[in-house]
Amino acid sequence: MKGLLDGDKKLQVEALLGLIAASKKLGLDPTRYNNALRTLRPDLAEGGTKAKPKPQTKVQKSRSVEKNGGKRRKLLSGKVENGHLRLKFSAPIPTDGVRHFVLKRKGYYLYVFDIAPVRLPYAIKRIKGEGFKEVRIAQYDPRKIRVVVETKKRYKPRHTFDGNEIRIPLPGAAADESRKSKAAKRSLPASGPAAKPASKPSAKTKAPAAEAGPALPxxxxxxxxxxxxxxxxxxxxxxxxxxxxxxxxxxxxxxxxxxxxxxxxxxxxxxxxxxxxxxxxxxxxxxxxxxxxxxxxxxxxxxxxxxxxxxxxxxxxxxxxxxxxxxxxxxxxxxxxxxxxxxxxxxxxxxxxxxxxxxxxxxxxxxxxxxxxxxxxxxxxxxxxxxxxxxxxxxxxxxxxxxxxxxxxxxxxxxxxxxxxxxxxxxxxxxxxxxxxxxxxxxxxxxx
CATH class of the missing domain: 3.40.630.40 (Zn-dependent exopeptidases)
Incomplete structure (x- = not known):
């Protein structure tokens, strides 16, 4: 690239010869590099032929699939319904295919879900709604998508699997599930004389409306x-x-x-x-x-x-x-x-x-x-x-x-x-x- 930008033909020829040699070693087609070399140094150019890769054995194919995390699924839809982000895929996602972690950034919390092996039909999708700043879905690398739920307050999202779907609770729904869980525990009979009385539930607060991202200082x-x-x-x-x-x-x-x-x-x-x-x-x-x-x-x-x-x-x-x-x-x-x-x-x-x-x-x-x-x-x-x-x-x-x-x-x-x-x-x-x-x-x- 430097040779091309600087007009250095000698450097261009050296680079093309290197690309041709590397292509041959890797079993790739060097034709395009030979054609480019022919315009600069016809005496050094060769007739590029496409090297046919050796057919893989069943064992090699199996290892290749394993190495790449299995067959890639396609995200068919991603939408917010009843306080949950519902992600529907072309095939079920393995339980170990989801990695979840939390980041804090400038007063916001980012709940990150890396899901693999998956590909997206688009570059990025953004969803705004009540109770959270934004949900972003993007292709993080060739085999992995990243889902980010950005909120102002901490919460505990616990994703669940349902056939070809993954459901991620959003702040409002997660709070409801937490309250239901606590209420269920309180409704159980006390296991001993020291059982504490249930505390009075706090009043419901209205979820804040979605707002624009903060200006950077x-x-x-x-x-x-x-x-x-x-x-x-x-x-x-x-x-x-x-x-x-x-x-x-x-x-x-x-x-x-x-x-x-x-x-x-x-x-x-x-x-x-x-x-x-x-x-x-x-x-x-x-x-x-x-x-x-x-x-x-x-x-x-x-x-x-x-x-x-x-x-x-x-x-x-x-x-x-x-x-x-x-x-x-x-x-x-x-x-x-x-x-x-x-x-x-x-x-x-x-x-x-x-x-x-x-x-x-x-x-x-x-x-x-x-x-x-x-x-x-x-x-x-x-x-x-x-x-x-x-x-x-x-x-x-x-x-x-x-x-x-x-x-x-x-x-x-x-x-x-x-x-x-x-x-x-x-x-x-x-x-x-x-x-x-x-x-x-x-x-x-x-x-x-």
Whole structure:
């Protein structure tokens, strides 16, 4: 990756030769690395052939299943009913498949349930309700889901198994069960003359309504550094849309507003560009790495592929770095990458994207989810019609090389007349900046 970012062909060749050798030893297909090597050093490239793995014996298959904790179940539904969180799975969960522990964080208690082997049909689910702050269900690692019940007060949740379901009592239900248990004990005949009279039960108190997460103190946020990257600049105008408005101008204005908001909250903040100048892609993440940033936020504005789509193409979306899986992601990435990577061939791109740091991809995905949700909440407080285009993955080269969670935000379509006007509106920019700042704080609150 370093060789690609620095334009060091010798280092690229050495890396590709190493990847080819490692692939052969592991019985993997080295074709993509051979193709990339062929564009740099045809004399060193070989014809890659896919090595066929030896078929596993029944014993090996059995050991493999055991090693992975058995067949993974799928979570079919997760909902709150009658004071319980009911989790329904495609098959029963083994009793030793649930690990429970408690964490205390900033005046809140987190009751954590790790359940395996399970996979989710979504990235994260959040449920709010009476008596608790929030329930979160997310894929913690490839084979384990994590359920977190966040409350203001301590309680004793005792999960139960019922066929394909696991039921976790929430604060109100747990208190009721505890009272019933005590009442049942009191109703039993005294076992001796020294038996104590039952104490008078306390009056019922109304459960507090769900509330927003607490704001993080500035003293804590001063530990975090954010590098904001206004896309394009200088000779690279980016997308040019409605009324000839330019992407480079819109994103710089939003980036400056975001810088003000973050600094006011206590963050250390740097911009990759403060004015209308062109900055090569590799220098943008290099600045973030040099500043030892905790977050890299690249801000862009989207554009419809053709004029007939200007009115219907709209909305906000957030990307994290990965190999594109959809035509839409490939199209957007091609637009944002076009200024600088024309000379990098398809094979080289594929080869280097295949060895991305998976841990950073997962962290960037989580950050993207928090940013998308908080941006929408902020802008919809004033502009109800803003479209949620979701969190997506794509091969954005401005994010390559970042050694921290890194995302690219498309803050709206500059080709859409309504959104183009909003992108140059002070009110809209402030709401966007507040939303992005809230998203960063949300990520810190839930993951740090």
């Amino acid at each position: 500035g003293s804590m946020l001063r530990r975090y550094t954010v590098v904001i990257d206004p896309g394009h600049g200088g000779k690279d105008a980016g997308a040019v849309g409605y009324m000839r408005k330019k992407e480079k101008d819109a994103v710089l204005a939003v980036a400056k507003e975001l810088k003000k908001v973050l600094r006011k909250r206590g963050f250390n903040v740097y911009l990759t560009r403060e004015r209308d100048v062109f900055i090569p892609l590799k220098r943008r993440t290099r600045l973030a790495n040099r500043k030892q940033a905790d977050f890299f936020i690249s801000i862009h504005a989207n554009a419809a592929p053709k004029k007939s789509h200007w009115l219907k193409s709209k909305g906000i979306e957030t990307y994290f770095l990965s190999r594109a899986r959809t035509k839409r992601a490939k199209r957007v990435a091609a637009i944002e990458n076009s200024a600088e990577i024309k000379n990098i061939d398809r094979y080289t791109k594929e080869a280097y994207l295949s060895v991305l740091n998976r841990e950073k991809i997962i962290e960037s995905n989580k950050l993207a989810i928090d940013l998308q949700r908080q941006m929408l909440t902020a802008v919809r407080s004033r502009y109800k019609d803003v479209v949620d285009n979701g969190v997506r993955e794509g091969p954005f080269w401005v994010l390559v090389g970042a050694q921290m969670p890194a995302v690219l935000i498309e803050i709206g379509y500059i080709t859409n007349p309504t959104e183009a006007k909003r992108l140059f509106s002070t009110r809209y920019r402030k709401l966007l900046a507040e939303g992005i700042a809230n998203g960063i704080e949300s990520y810190i609150y839930h993951n740090k």
